[in-house]
Amino acid sequence: MTIDLQGVNHITLACSDLPKSIAFYRNVLGATLKAEWPRGAYFELGDLWLCLELAQNVTPRGDDTHIAFNCTESAFDYTADHIAESAQQWKENTSEGASLYFLDPDGHKLELHAGSLQSRLAHYEKMRPEGMRFFH
Known part of the structure; x- marks a missing residue:
């Protein structure tokens, strides 16, 4: 097994x-x-x-733990604007790919993201941050 x-x-x-x-x-x-x-x-x-x-x-977490929802790049701006009208942002995006970090009514940390694991890894493989290792 x-x-x-x-x-x-x-x-x-x-x-x-x-x-x-x-x-x-x-x-x-x-x-x-x-x-x-x-x-x-x-x-x-x-x-x-x-x-x-x-x-x-309901106790919101004080760390960076969150759930990210996927969105296509072509729909990202419209979807992010729609969500931002009703939801508070909890963080600014500083990572690869378009992201909106927002809270639900109970303070659960959520993210709208246009990208994939593959696009994130490709970004970091080009940048080669110190100490980051890649496994293929």
């Missing part, structure tokens, strides 16, 4: 106000609401299964 991880199955985020979070993910991020119950909701966002779960205490 071997380890057989194939990617992310789903992400669950705690929320303090379920209707407000449902509205954010549906109206601001364009997620498709698939099911809702008194303490939660399921969304589809591209290939992602996203779950919201009502919680009494």
